Amino acid sequence: xxELIEAFNTFIQTPIGAIIxxxxxxxxxxxxxxxxVAYLIYAERKVLAAMQLRxxxxxxxxxxxxxxxxxxxKLMGKETIIPSxxxxxxxxAAPMLTFFLSLVSWAVIPFSDxxxxxxxxxxxxxxxxxxxxxxxxxxxxxxxSNSKYAFxxxxxxxxxxxxxxxxxxxxxINVLLxxxxxxxxxxxxxxxxxxxAIPLFPMFIVFFISGLAETNRAPFDLPEGESELVGGFNVxxxxxxxxxxxxxxxxxxxxxxxxxxxLFLGGWLAPFNWQCPIEFLEPLWGIFWFTSKIxxxxxxxxxxxxxLPRYRYDQLMRLGWKxxxxxxxxxxxxxxxxxxxxxxFPKVGV
Amino acid sequence: MxxxxxxxxxxxxxxxxxxxxxxxxxxxxxxxxxxxxxILAFFNAAGLFxxxxxxxxxxxxxxxxxGAVAVLFLFVVMxxxxxxxxxxxxAWKSLPVGILVGLVLVSQMVMTAVNWQSLPTAGSSxxxxxxxxxxxxxxxAVGAILYTDYVYPFQIAxxxxxxxxxxxxxxxxxxxxxxLRQNINSQxxxxxxxxxxxxxxxxxxxxx
Numbered sequence: 313x314x315e316l317i318e319a320f321n322t323f324i325q326t327p328i329g330a331i332i333x334x335x336x337x338x339x340x341x342x343x344x345x346x347x348x349v350a351y352l353i354y355a356e357r358k359v360l361a362a363m364q365l366r367x368x369x370x371x372x373x374x375x376x377x378x379x380x381x382x383x384x385x386k387l388m389g390k391e392t393i394i395p396s397x398x399x400x401x402x403x404x405a406a407p408m409l410t411f412f413l414s415l416v417s418w419a420v421i422p423f424s425d426x427x428x429x430x431x432x433x434x435x436x437x438x439x440x441x442x443x444x445x446x447x448x449x450x451x452x453x454x455x456x457s458n459s460k461y462a463f464x465x466x467x468x469x470x471x472x473x474x475x476x477x478x479x480x481x482x483x484x485i486n487v488l489l490x491x492x493x494x495x496x497x498x499x500x501x502x503x504x505x506x507x508x509a510i511p512l513f514p515m516f517i518v519f520f521i522s523g524l525a526e527t528n529r530a531p532f533d534l535p536e537g538e539s540e541l542v543g544g545f546n547v548x549x550x551x552x553x554x555x556x557x558x559x560x561x562x563x564x565x566x567x568x569x570x571x572x573x574x575l576f577l578g579g580w581l582a583p584f585n586w587q588c589p590i591e592f593l594e595p596l597w598g599i600f601w602f603t604s605k606i607x608x609x610x611x612x613x614x615x616x617x618x619x620l621p622r623y624r625y626d627q628l629m630r631l632g633w634k635x636x637x638x639x640x641x642x643x644x645x646x647x648x649x650x651x652x653x654x655x656x657f658p659k660v661g662v
Numbered sequence: 663m664x665x666x667x668x669x670x671x672x673x674x675x676x677x678x679x680x681x682x683x684x685x686x687x688x689x690x691x692x693x694x695x696x697x698x699x700x701i702l703a704f705f706n707a708a709g710l711f712x713x714x715x716x717x718x719x720x721x722x723x724x725x726x727x728x729g730a731v732a733v734l735f736l737f738v739v740m741x742x743x744x745x746x747x748x749x750x751x752x753a754w755k756s757l758p759v760g761i762l763v764g765l766v767l768v769s770q771m772v773m774t775a776v777n778w779q780s781l782p783t784a785g786s787s788x789x790x791x792x793x794x795x796x797x798x799x800x801x802x803a804v805g806a807i808l809y810t811d812y813v814y815p816f817q818i819a820x821x822x823x824x825x826x827x828x829x830x831x832x833x834x835x836x837x838x839x840x841x842l843r844q845n846i847n848s849q850x851x852x853x854x855x856x857x858x859x860x861x862x863x864x865x866x867x868x869x870x
Contacts, residue, residue, distance in 0.1 A: 399692075399694075402694075402698070432717065433717060433799050433801070434717045434718060434721055434801060437717075437718070437721035437722070437725065438721060440721075440725055441721045441724040441725045441728075441729065444724075444725055444728070444729025444730070445724070445728060445729060447729075447733055448701070448733075448736075451733070451736060451737075451740075452698075455694060455740050463740075467737070467740075470733055470736075470737060474730060474733055474734075477729070477730075494801055626844070630846075
């Protein structure tokens with residue numbers, strides 16, 4: 313056994329071995345994320361059905377468990393239609409960009425104490441930068457479709473995502489003030505004594521609602537707005553290009569839940585610092601809690617969708633700019649003032 | 663595959679794509695493509711910052727320019743209704759002026775490049791621009807320098823930008839009459855007794 317480990321260690325020191333090992337680790341993140349996306353779609357249909365006293369998908373496989381794969385096969389079998397007058401290159405690039413951006417963020421997410429692909433010092437900034445790019449997929453799709461419904465959906469989405477990013481940024485500053493680091497693993501470790509959701513509870517709520525708006529989920533799904541825009545920015549898309557938008561949207565939901573868990577709910581930390589009862593499962597203990605918390609947040613996303621009607625556009629903008637922005641700004645001042653006055657302001661390096 | 667080769671290859675990749683996309687910003691026929699090339703140029707500039715080890719500057723560049731400024735560019739450009747043929751007609755007329763301006767710029771750049779001299783002390787300050795903060799990560803170093811050494815210029819710059827922002831809002835704000843506005847407070851505070859009236863209606867009599 314030890315010889316095998318040694319051989320493995322020397323193998324990943326070689327240039328080709330290092331690349332293979334890196335690709336293997338990337339796949340070890342990608343495959344569970346995509347499976348998660350498939351079963352999130354299934355879970356959404358089941359949860360919505362249960363809340364509306366229906367059965368939900370129950371025909372394909374036991375309890376309808378193979379439904380996501382049936383849907384994927386169906387979408388792949390369809391024809392890709394490119395509307396006349398569409399800008400071909402941008403039309404095809406937009407869904408690819410959306411899907412790509414929803415996956416690259418996972419590079420910096422810490423799954424447990426040691427399990428992280430890239431432990432960068434500015435992990436929060438990386439996540440924020442990638443999530444601020446997501447708007448391009450939608451606005452490019454809306455413009456390239458050469459259709460007024462798609463264009464209106466794209467414009468709405470651009471305005472919405474830019475507005476809510478501002479309050480998300482201020483909420484993140486609150487967390488950074490408490491943690492004193494931009495490294496996601498350090499932020500989680502800073503929550504060992506108390507999850508940041510407790511001292512920053514109002515900010516937790518603001519972040520969750522802004523996350524709904526940022527991922528274009530109900531009640532802020534105006535870019536899609538079926539009732540007035542047919543299907544919004546993705547009206548003209550069919551087949552795999554539509555599937556990529558769909559997958560990207562759900563992967564973004566999982567990512568946003570992951571961000572909420574890391575920033576506010578203690579990431580991989582077990583509640584009350586419980587120890588793992590079974591010793592040889594210890595390495596999985598962090599992953600278990602991280603995924604459980606993500607599932608809880610995702611359930612909240614679905615619950616909100618089943619409960620609330622869609623916002624009107626001017627109300628959405630009012631909430632973002634006139635309520636969340638001043639509120640989170642005042643909270644930043646308050647938290648910074650409290651930390652300075654009690655002498656707990658994080659002193660770092662310099 | 664040695665350690666020096668990879669950064670060099672990445673540098674030429676980023677720099678090459680940066681220059682090419684910057685040229686395409688000017689050269690492409692469709693303004694939306696121009697903005698998209700501009701975004702590509704920002705990205706490659708961020709890549710160059712990363713190679714320098716300035717990760718904070720790289721991500722701030724992406725967040726501010728790509729995530730916010732370029733979105734607004736794209737917004738405006740997509741809304742424009744431009745007739746490109748009309749635009750290109752006048753291009754030949756202004757060609758001599760364009761060549762003249764270009765020549766002046768190129769000659770200035772050449773003169774600067776030929777006479778360029780670094781300060782004798784510059785070498786050491788390039789190697790460690792913030793000697794006091796050598797141990798800090800560059801986010802911390804930027805924060806420390808900006809908020810302690812240069813706090814007044816920084817705050818003054820912030821105030822100037824605030825004034826510019828308020829000025830822009832004041833200039834574009836118009837009070838138009840006859841616009842229906844929603845007053846959330848009055849909606850929430852109104853009571854059923856003020857707006858609903860219950861009446862007994864006679865059979866077949868209707869209500870007036």
